[in-house]
Amino acid sequence: MSEFIGDWHALLILLVAGILPNGVWRMLGLWIGxxxxxxxxxxxxxxxxxxxxxAGVITQILIVPPGALASVPIAIRFGAAAAGFAAFLGLRQSVLAGVAAGEAVILAGKYFLG
Amino acid sequence: MFALGLRSIVTSVLTYVLFATFIGIGALAHDTGFSLGWALLGSALIWAGPAQVILMSSLHSGATVIQAALAVTVTAVRLMPMVVSLLPMMKTPKTKYYHLILPAHFTAVTFWVEGFRLFPKVPREQRIIFANGLGTGFVSVCLIATTIGYQTAAQLPPIFGVAVLALTPLTFLYSTALNARQTADKLALVLGVALYPAVATLKTGVDILISGLVAGTIAYGVHVVRERRR
Known part of the structure; x- marks a missing residue:
């Protein structure tokens, strides 16, 4: 194999630990739905x-965030989600407004407290 | 109709969020020592941001293949009810199961939300081909973003990583709220957020599934009671 993809071992791990355990739920959904x-x-x-x-997945990411997001205090993470939700509701259910407001709080928190 | 589906991604705000998220995924693949081709295959064939982030970060931190697979599969449970609720919108009496394999594969939060928004505007017998165009468009954008993120990982400022990782929960939250038109859905969202922290203290390994089933069923129960009172 070339360097572009990596060796067969890496591909096998991608299949067994990534593609299959993720895709099985979609195919189960296809079978039922x-x-x-x-x-x-x-x-x-x-x-x-x-x-x-x-909702559980979202809350889990906010409580136990991956990587660098963990450097932002938990109160800021939940505060950002709440501020974004207020912007989302206030600006005619705009996903963009919600994400922008939430990100602003996260980044301010990272800058001043992280 | 495939081209119309493909073009629909331009008008979706979520496309731009996906783009930024997958720049982050490309950069993460670079920083955790995976090859670009491996990352691209992951973006195309896993096609689920949280699963990709967990796969790479858990393998990088020394988890075994089985531990990584379990962590991935727990985040992927959400895909099943999403597929179950979306596919019936595309079916006609002539539809075979294999026609629905590709739309099922494309189903992720973005596709689910945009599917509910866009499919009703498309004639039913053309929805599968439209969906395949839409999904192909989203995946293509993410493959480009994965490549850009991988190649520029070294130049990205650390604060970018924080911003990108925060995109997933924020976007999921507001798109789910946007998609929650019926009372049962709105209630399920609120109860799901409220219930998960309590269920998570049980550390069962399938906390998300338990809190989702309980919160969703309570929300449905409230819906049934309200319908009967009418």
């Missing part, structure tokens, strides 16, 4: 669970 009609009542529950799982 492929047979459901769009107006099925169960999809209301599935959407609620998907939303709540995402």
């Amino acid at each position: 492929g047979g459901v009609e769009e107006d099925a009542e169960i999809l209301v529950w599935v959407r609620a669970v998907a939303t709540a799982i995402l």
Whole structure:
């Protein structure tokens, strides 16, 4: 193999530790969702669970953040998410406004406290 | 219709967020010692930011392949209900399972949110091809960003890393809120945020799944009760 990709060992790790454990959930979703009609009542529950799982993923990243984000105090991380949410709601549900406001708080926190 | 899907990414704010996030993923691949080709394969075939970040950082910090696989699979659970709720929007009676493999692979937060927004504007029988165009567009942007991030990793200021890592939770939060049109979804978002820290103290390894199932089911229960009262 070339240097561009790396050796077979690295590729095997990508497959076994990355692609398969991630993709298996999509294929399980395909197997289940492929047979459901769009107006099925169960999809209301599935959407609620998907939303709540995402909420958990978001909260987990804020509590135990990866890499350099951990250098910003936890109060600032949650404060940034809350400030961004206020901007999101205040500016006609603009995702961009929410992200910009949240980032501003994170970066200010990193600059002054990190 | 494929081209229309491809072009739709230009009008999506989330495309620009994806671009910045994957510059961060390219830079992380460089800094944790993976090759550019490996990083590109990861972006195309894993196609999930949190999983890629966890895979690279856990392997780099000395985790075994099994530990890394478990950490990745826990973050990926969210993809299943997302696929289940999105695919029925694209189906027609003639649709075969294999037609839906590629749209299922493309499903991630961005694709899920933009799918709910855009699919209703597309004739049903053309939604799969539109979805494939949309997904191809998103992945292409991320492959370019992964390459740029990888090549410029050494020049990026440290504060950029903080900004990029903060993008994922912020974008996930506001796009999920945007997508939560029904009361059940809004309630699920609030309960999911509130419940996770409590469930996380149990350290079961599948805390996200437990808090998501409990919060989502309570939100659905409230929805059912409200519907009956009408």
